[in-house]
Amino acid sequence: xxxxxxxxxxxxxxxxxxxxxxxxxxxxxxxxxxxxxxxxxxxxxxxxxxxxxxxxxxxxxxxxxxxxxxxxxxxxxxxxxxxxxxxxxxxxxxxxxxxxxxxxxxxxxxxxxxxxxxxxxxxxxxxxxxxxxxxxxxxxxxxxxxxxxxxxxxxxxxxxxxxxxxxxxxxxxxxxxxxxxxxxxxxxxxxxxxxxxxxxxxxxxxxxxxxxxxxxxxxxxxxxxxxxxxxxxxxxxxxxxxxxxxxxxxx
Amino acid sequence: xxxxxxxxxxxxxxxxxxxxxxxxxxxxxxxxxxxxxxxxxxxxxxxxxxxxxxxxxxxxxxxxxxxxxxxxxxxxxxxxxxxxxxxxxxxxxxxxxxxxxxxxxxxxxxxxxxxxxxxxxxxxxxxxxxxxxxxxxxxxxxxxxxxxxxxxxxxxxxxxxxxxxxxxxxxxxxxxxxxxxxxxxxxxxxxxxxxxxxxxxxxxxxxxxxxxxxxxxxxxxxxxxxxxxxxxxxxxxxxxxxxxxxxxxxxxxxxxxxxxxxxxxxxxxxxxxxxxxxxxxxxxxxxxxxxxxxxxxxxxxxxxxxxxxxxxxxxxxxxxxxxxxxxxxxxxxxxxxxxxxxxxxxxxxxxxxxxxxxxxxxxxxxxxxxxxxxxxxxxxxxxxxxxxxxxxxxxxxxxxxxxxxxxxxx
Numbered sequence: 001x002x003x004x005x006x007x008x009x010x011x012x013x014x015x016x017x018x019x020x021x022x023x024x025x026x027x028x029x030x031x032x033x034x035x036x037x038x039x040x041x042x043x044x045x046x047x048x049x050x051x052x053x054x055x056x057x058x059x060x061x062x063x064x065x066x067x068x069x070x071x072x073x074x075x076x077x078x079x080x081x082x083x084x085x086x087x088x089x090x091x092x093x094x095x096x097x098x099x100x101x102x103x104x105x106x107x108x109x110x111x112x113x114x115x116x117x118x119x120x121x122x123x124x125x126x127x128x129x130x131x132x133x134x135x136x137x138x139x140x141x142x143x144x145x146x147x148x149x150x151x152x153x154x155x156x157x158x159x160x161x162x163x164x165x166x167x168x169x170x171x172x173x174x175x176x177x178x179x180x181x182x183x184x185x186x187x188x189x190x191x192x193x194x195x196x197x198x199x200x201x202x203x204x205x206x207x208x209x210x211x212x213x214x215x216x217x218x219x220x221x222x223x224x225x226x227x228x229x230x231x232x233x234x235x236x237x238x239x240x241x242x243x244x245x246x247x248x249x250x251x
Numbered sequence: 252x253x254x255x256x257x258x259x260x261x262x263x264x265x266x267x268x269x270x271x272x273x274x275x276x277x278x279x280x281x282x283x284x285x286x287x288x289x290x291x292x293x294x295x296x297x298x299x300x301x302x303x304x305x306x307x308x309x310x311x312x313x314x315x316x317x318x319x320x321x322x323x324x325x326x327x328x329x330x331x332x333x334x335x336x337x338x339x340x341x342x343x344x345x346x347x348x349x350x351x352x353x354x355x356x357x358x359x360x361x362x363x364x365x366x367x368x369x370x371x372x373x374x375x376x377x378x379x380x381x382x383x384x385x386x387x388x389x390x391x392x393x394x395x396x397x398x399x400x401x402x403x404x405x406x407x408x409x410x411x412x413x414x415x416x417x418x419x420x421x422x423x424x425x426x427x428x429x430x431x432x433x434x435x436x437x438x439x440x441x442x443x444x445x446x447x448x449x450x451x452x453x454x455x456x457x458x459x460x461x462x463x464x465x466x467x468x469x470x471x472x473x474x475x476x477x478x479x480x481x482x483x484x485x486x487x488x489x490x491x492x493x494x495x496x497x498x499x500x501x502x503x504x505x506x507x508x509x510x511x512x513x514x515x516x517x518x519x520x521x522x523x524x525x526x527x528x529x530x531x532x533x534x535x536x537x538x539x540x541x542x543x544x545x546x547x548x549x550x551x552x553x554x555x556x557x558x559x560x561x562x563x564x565x566x567x568x569x570x571x572x573x574x575x576x577x578x579x580x581x582x583x584x585x586x587x588x589x590x591x592x593x594x595x596x597x598x599x600x601x602x603x604x605x606x607x608x609x610x611x612x613x614x615x616x617x618x619x620x621x622x623x624x625x626x627x628x629x630x631x632x633x634x635x636x637x638x639x640x641x642x643x644x645x646x647x648x649x650x651x652x653x654x655x656x657x658x659x660x661x
Contacts, residue, residue: 048614076616088611092629101625102615109616141629142611158615 001026001197002067002166007058008222009046016042018222019058024166024197031200031208031233034219035241040201041085043219044170048082049075063165076102077109079165083155083172090142095154096124098142099161106162127160131187149180156187167191167198173207185210205237218244252298254279254367260303261375261405266347268354272373281367291549291581292520297463297489300433302405304377307331309398311429316396318423318646323393330406331378341393342383350379350411354441368465368491372439376407383413384420384450391420397438399462401430408438414448414476421451421639425650426486428458435463442470444478446500451479451639455647457654458486460517467493474500474529481638482509482521483647485654489518497526498534509538510634512655513546513578520549527556527563527590536567539634541627541657542578552597553585560590567597572604572630574657627657 002024009017016039024030034040046053047060049072060067067075090098104114115123128135131153143151152172159167169188173181188198188211200211208216208230216232217224220241225248226232236244254276263273281298282289307328313336317324325343326336332345354373384391399406414420428434436458444450456464464487470478482492496505511519525534540548550569571580584597604626612622628648638644652658 048610050610071619072610072613073616073618073622076614082614084611084614088605088607090605090608090611090626090629092632093612093625098612098615098617098625101621102612102617105618105621106616162615 001063002199003061005059007046007060008056009042009053010056011042011053015056016053016222017046020219020223022217022224024199026197027194028215029192029198029200029211029213031202031213031216031230032219032224033202033205033216033233033236035245036203038219039222040203040219041170044082044085044168044201047075047080047168048072073105074109076162076164077106081159081162081164081167083152083159083167083169085171085174087143087151087155089144091144093142095138095140095142099124099158102162123161128157130160130190131156132183133157148175149177152176152180152184153187156184160187160191165196167196169198169200171201171203173202173204181207182210205233208233220244220248252281252295254281254371257281257298257302258371258375260301262304263374264347264376266351268351269347269374269376272370276367276370276374279367288522288551291547292489292491292518297435300435301403302433302435303403304375305329305400305402305404307333307398307400309400309429311398311427313396316425316427316650318394318642320642321392321394321423323391325380325393325395327378327380327395327397327406327408329398329400329404330376330408332380339393341391342385344381345378347376347379349381350409353381353411353413354379354409368437369439369467369469372407372409372437372467375405376409379409379411381411382422383415384418385415386419387417389419391418392423393420394423394425396425396427397436399426399428399434399436399458401428401434401459401462402432404434406434406436406438408436409441410439411441412450412452413443414445414450416445417447418445419449421453423453424455426454426456426458426464428462428486433461433463434458436465438464438466440466440468440470442468442478444470444472444476446473447475448473449477453481453638453643453647454483454492455650456482456484456486456490457650460486460488460515462487463489465491468495470494470496472496472498472500472503472505475502476500477504477506479506480508481634482511483651484509484511484519485651487517491520491522493522493524495524495526496534498529498532501529501531503529503532505532505534506637507534507536508634508637510631510651511538511540511548512543512651512657513540513548514543515545517544517546518549519546522549522551522553524553525555525565527554527560527565530559530561530563532560533564534566537634537637538569539631540571540580541574541631542571542580543574543657545575545577547578548580550580550582550599551585552583554587554595556588556590556593556595558589561592563590563593563595565593565595569599570630571601572627573601574604624657631658
């Protein structure tokens, strides 16, 4: 589904990603862990198409297409979803209007009819329950006045509404208490299908207690330096990241 | 540039106030950017043209402009009232003589900044309208469409509106233009509210980009009355709006709101002057603008609280978005407070479209174009929301969207 090869990216002349390789197949959940400043959020932003980053080398293939050649909105329409670490507040734009616009733009792109108001509202009711998001919040301006937990749940709610093929969750666990974490993870797990995949970016292991990954990768200094089964996350939790750094240096 | 040169092709109306106004214009020049209230507005692109008084006949189909549920409709072409295109059951009279006794009104507000254009209007207007509103049970609603036929037309319109004791009235004014060449609309309103009256004046300025529009709204309020003025500006090469309101009685409420959009080299200037001449009064100003291309926006909000005007609340907010590096905004609050028990606040913010919000919308699959529209519309929504009814809000957004490609509407 996703194939990242030798990806180099920089911001303001500073290289952040330094030859990153990653392959994600349908049905898989990949966790990307790593110390602060390793390039985790850069990877998420680059995949979503944030213009602040310049790709200097490498390629990213998404469902056989050149992802880096697409506009941000096109990537989303093709089925890529980024759950933001810091969801943006947009005063004056209602959640509902925003989501309906997004869904209908995607449908138009895929040559489908727009969703009827009735079906849309039914979908809102059903999917907001999934993340225990008060359906009243759906009528409010996007993320305005939402608590930290509500913002993150709103991200997963949007994910549920947009039905992406590949979801990238960027530090979705940051700032969440254990109950909110459980709700968010429950939502993500409920959306897991054979033909979808997820990349879970996190600093801590605790999210992975709830969203169980098939693979764990360690991102350090712009590269994936170690990959392994889910047990690798536990090892990182126990030993920290220093031994990885040492391994890299001694290599 | 001299006013005499500008009016050389124009015939005065010979009314008493017309001749008096004409005499006051003798030897006058147009203000320049050295004059405080014209600091950011150059009049050259207006005054370099030649203008002529023209008769009123139009070919524009007004059906797309009428707001269907308003029963009273007036059409004014090049400043001249057109009875055949109008229908109403209100107390309205036309002709210079109809307003001869009431304009300039018992006390002209001396704001000092827009006198030249008011005087030109009074001296050279070919017609006038006197509108008396006295419906104390429900809201009188009236729509006036002002058409400028361009080809060098100057449309001086003089409108006197009086809302008598306890009356409620809402007047919607649309400014449109048709034809080629330049056109100048110079509109003058004289508003008066008697005790407890509630008067709303909504201006939609949507002329062609080679038209000019100077508008002076002068209002005097008696006790416990309310005047609300809205300026929605989406057309014309140069717009200058003056709204001057004096609260003469206790317990008055004044709202002046505006929304403006400019692109290419358009220039939109709003000057508001609120004179708190009595106590226990309130004023609110909310102006929002979006400037694109090389457009310039100006906002000047002047508030005076007189010495004995205690317990005044005066609020003012101006926010702008610049969509291009070459667009500019000049925003200036001016508070002169001589009383001590007063609550005043003002705020002015100018920024760009929120790039993070734009990225967020795009990351959900919304195209750049649509995302920009959503953000611009949501920014402007706050002003639209101050209108009284949902129908009116929808109508105003629909009308403005015809001129502003960036506006999102159903």
